[in-house]
Amino acid sequence: RKKAKAISYAKIIWFGEHSVVYGKPAIALPLYNVDVHTNLTTETSGQTIDCRYFSGPIDEMVDNLKGVSVLIHQLLTIFNAQKINFHLKIESKIPSERGMGSSAATAVAIVRVFFKLFEAPLTRNRLLELANIEEKITHGNPSGLDTATASSEVPVWFVRHQLNEQIDFNLSNAFMVIADSGIKGKTGEAVSMVHDRLIDEPETATPLINQLGQIAKAARQALSSTDEVKLGKLMTQSQYDLAKLGVSTKALNAFCQIAIKNGALGAKLTGSGLGGCMISITQNQVAAQKVATALRKAGATQTWIQPFKNYNFSI
Ligand code: MEV
Missing domain, CATH: 3.30.230.10 (Ribosomal Protein S5; domain 2)
Structure with a gap:
């Protein structure tokens, strides 16, 4: 060809x-x-x-x-x-x-x-x-x-x-809002920082890693029972753990708080952190637009709104 x-x-x-x-x-x-x-x-x-x-x-x-x-x-x-x-x-x-x-x-x-x-x-x-x-x-x-x-x-x-x-799930009304902090994420740096913390401070870092794994398992459970409220809570809990690991930023923490204050069910950073994006979950599209608007006002350089129903198909 x-x-x-x-x-x-x-x-x-x-x-x-x-x-x-x-x-x-x-x-x-x-x-x-x-x-x-x-x-x-x-x-x-x-x-x-x-x-x-x-x-x-x-x-x-x-x-x-x-x-x-x-x-x-x-x-x-x-x-x-x-x-x-x-x-x-x-x-x-x-x-x-x-x-x-x-x-x-x-x-x-x-x-x-x-x-x-x-x-x-x-x-x-x-x-x-x-x-x-x-x-x-x-x-x-x-x-x-x-x-x-x-x-x-x-x-x-x-x-x-x-x-x-x-995996297959059904969250037919929920929406995902993604907001870019406009700051470059630093994958290599964030990954090696977590690595160093696990070596230097295993007594605090290891339980955080374990808990993040437990949260992912609980999220799969919540997905299978279409429990959006629980998913939101699990996202916010992940954010606390990721922040304790040291990979969040002031801007990302602020975005999470603004998203929740404006009606999101939960919010967290996504990806390696130290910059990059935040994601949040809302009950419906109107709520998603409200959250996205608030985030742009707070300095997000770009937002994306994605319906979870796009993911509703069986394998
Ligand atoms: C980067 O997108 C995600 C990390 O978990 C690193 C990795 O999975 O290789 C931070």
Whole structure:
């Protein structure tokens, strides 16, 4: 083939960021309307890429795209196509470094588009294994949750090295409100900070990680019984634990309080923290709009409102 296209999604971690790195379960959602599109063509000369941070030959790519460049070279090696001409265009609606999985989604869409170009079958495991090459370079010690969610059509229940299970639930009236603090999240820094705390202060940090895992389990229970109020409470409880771990920020704490004051059932940071986004749950759309408006007034640079009913389909 001479041309191929592929997509992937932004991810929102609902429960279990950080604790997922230590083998606890997590629940994450793909965001269908916040996506990445890749377009690959061989009707060109040279090997070039066009994306948010860089436009030009792949061998001149900037340092913070090292993961992408290593991944592309790996894909060319797999297809014994090191010498082909290609142009790869990456269009992303995902803000970068905001805990929405922009790097994972980019890696997933790149792997997919090369496999499509070469008309090669791609299993889910192979897709994740390859996309995680980029994630390891970009983030150090990723759990794999981000790539698992960016490549999923449905919510995922994820346990590192074990499970990547699709889950089904029915929250027909509830809405999710996401607010961007406008501050870059620092995944690598946040992950190593939690790692250091577990070594330096295990007596306080270990129970927090365990509790975050217990909350994810309780959330799955609440999802199966459509208990939105309980889900909200569990989100707020996660936020307390994440703040105690040291990964929240003043802005994120303030957003959570504003969301709850304006009617949200619960709120927490999402992703690695130290910047990035907050998510909250509301009973209905009117409540979601009220929360989003209050958050923008309080300084959120962008908000997204997503109905949970989008996720109502059976596997
Ligand atoms: C980052 O999106 C989520 C973390 O749990 C790290 C990881 O799972 O690799 C903080």
